Amino acid sequence: MLAFHPIEVLQKRLPCFYVGDYLPSNEEKLSKRNEIAKDFRKLDTKLRSLGYYKTHMPFYYREALKLMTMWFIWVYMSIAGPNHVVNWIFSSLIGSFLWHQVAFVGHDLGHNGVTHNKYRDNLLGILFGNILGGVSIGWWKKSHNVHHIITNSPEHDPDIQHMPFFAVSKRFLNSIYSTFHGKVLVFDNAAAFFLQYQHYLMYIILMFGRYNLYLQSYLYVIRDTFVPYRSTELFGLTLFWAWYLTFLSHLPSWSAVFISMFITHAGTLLLHVQISVSHWSMSCDDVEDEGFAEKALRTTMDVECPPWLDWLHGGLQVKIPNFVIIISLFFFLMFLDRFLLIFLIIFYFIRIFLNFYLQLVSSRSSFISSTSSSQFKTCCSFCKRFC
Numbered sequence: 001m002l003a004f005h006p007i008e009v010l011q012k013r014l015p016c017f018y019v020g021d022y023l024p025s026n027e028e029k030l031s032k033r034n035e036i037a038k039d040f041r042k043l044d045t046k047l048r049s050l051g052y053y054k055t056h057m058p059f060y061y062r063e064a065l066k067l068m069t070m071w072f073i074w075v076y077m078s079i080a081g082p083n084h085v086v087n088w089i090f091s092s093l094i095g096s097f098l099w100h101q102v103a104f105v106g107h108d109l110g111h112n113g114v115t116h117n118k119y120r121d122n123l124l125g126i127l128f129g130n131i132l133g134g135v136s137i138g139w140w141k142k143s144h145n146v147h148h149i150i151t152n153s154p155e156h157d158p159d160i161q162h163m164p165f166f167a168v169s170k171r172f173l174n175s176i177y178s179t180f181h182g183k184v185l186v187f188d189n190a191a192a193f194f195l196q197y198q199h200y201l202m203y204i205i206l207m208f209g210r211y212n213l214y215l216q217s218y219l220y221v222i223r224d225t226f227v228p229y230r231s232t233e234l235f236g237l238t239l240f241w242a243w244y245l246t247f248l249s250h251l252p253s254w255s256a257v258f259i260s261m262f263i264t265h266a267g268t269l270l271l272h273v274q275i276s277v278s279h280w281s282m283s284c285d286d287v288e289d290e291g292f293a294e295k296a297l298r299t300t301m302d303v304e305c306p307p308w309l310d311w312l313h314g315g316l317q318v319k320i321p322n323f324v325i326i327i328s329l330f331f332f333l334m335f336l337d338r339f340l341l342i343f344l345i346i347f348y349f350i351r352i353f354l355n356f357y358l359q360l361v362s363s364r365s366s367f368i369s370s371t372s373s374s375q376f377k378t379c380c381s382f383c384k385r386f387c
Contacts, residue, residue: 074098
């Protein structure tokens with residue numbers, strides 16, 4: 001509960017639903033779980049005192065400006081740029097990267113982690129998710145919250161239920177029932193064919209994964225019995241297809257339309273790989289009397305990458321903190337690293353240029369020249385003092 005809700009919800013709303021405490025059958029496991037829970041609460045208290053749960057709104061203003069700038073460049077280059085295949089490919093890559101980056105902002109909005117007001121975050125989520133990306137923020141929240149609660153459960157977690165194309169557990173070979181989709185995931189002839197080649201076909205299939213997100217969004221908005229902001233969500237999805245189809249209709253040829261659609265959608269392959277790699281290789285077993293933090297650690301994996309590449313992952317490479325401390329703005333911290341990195345690179349090259357210039361005009365060049373490694377370390381220490 002502590003991982004999912006802000007403090008005001010824990011104090012004011014959840015007590016109204018209190019019935020009793022669940023006691024595991026094993027006293028030893030109960031003691032262990034209590035110790036883990038105590039440690040987790042200490043960590044939560046420390047993070048709150050350090051201000052990690054507070055939103056730095058200027059950052060999101062910059063993100064919104066960046067996303068809208070990318071959208072404008074994508075549309076302008078595609079329509080008004082040179083009538084050449086190189087221009088179509090380059091502009092389409094910008095569009096694909098826009099959809100890749102908007103997912104990270106949508107994640108924070110979906111967790112009510114930006115304004116911390118569910119109405120405002122939902123409306124902003126519809127703006128960035130439904131209108132800009134064509135994916136329902138409501139469907140994402142429904143799917144993603146279940147994924148957090150019961151991670152890597154073949155019967156319950158929709159993020160690993162991709163029959164007939166993928167199976168990450170042998171239990172999928174027994175045609176299990178999905179509680180999320182409300183149907184049996186049948187192991188049929190199609191599944192038997194695709195699964196034996198899934199390790200070869202994974203990247204090819206994920207290139208078309210975004211079309212499934214469109215389908216799931218409309219199934220959710222139209223067919224689900226409980227859809228908050230149903231009319232607003234449907235209006236947002238309609239606006240997406242209105243501007244996107246209008247955009248495609250202004251491209252100079254059918255070849256340009258095909259290239260644009262294929263590359264912008266296939267390019268989001270990177271996002272699908274980033275989402276899946278932290279869970280698909282982990283345990284899908286059910287462990288009796290397992291606590292939330294224990295399950296998150298057992299079913300989730302961090303992915304090591306160089307610090308200069310953190311911005312590309314948007315926090316998806318450090319899934320364990322995101323799963324154990326859900327309401328913290330961990331994605332915000334990864335975004336902040338990106339801006340510090342840009343500043344670091346700019347300052348680094350300016351310093352190299354100045355050193356080179358001073359070497360030419362000063363007889364004391366030995367005092368200012370240094371190796372690239374020492375320059376970088378000096379730059380890092382300068383950045384720390386500056387920031």
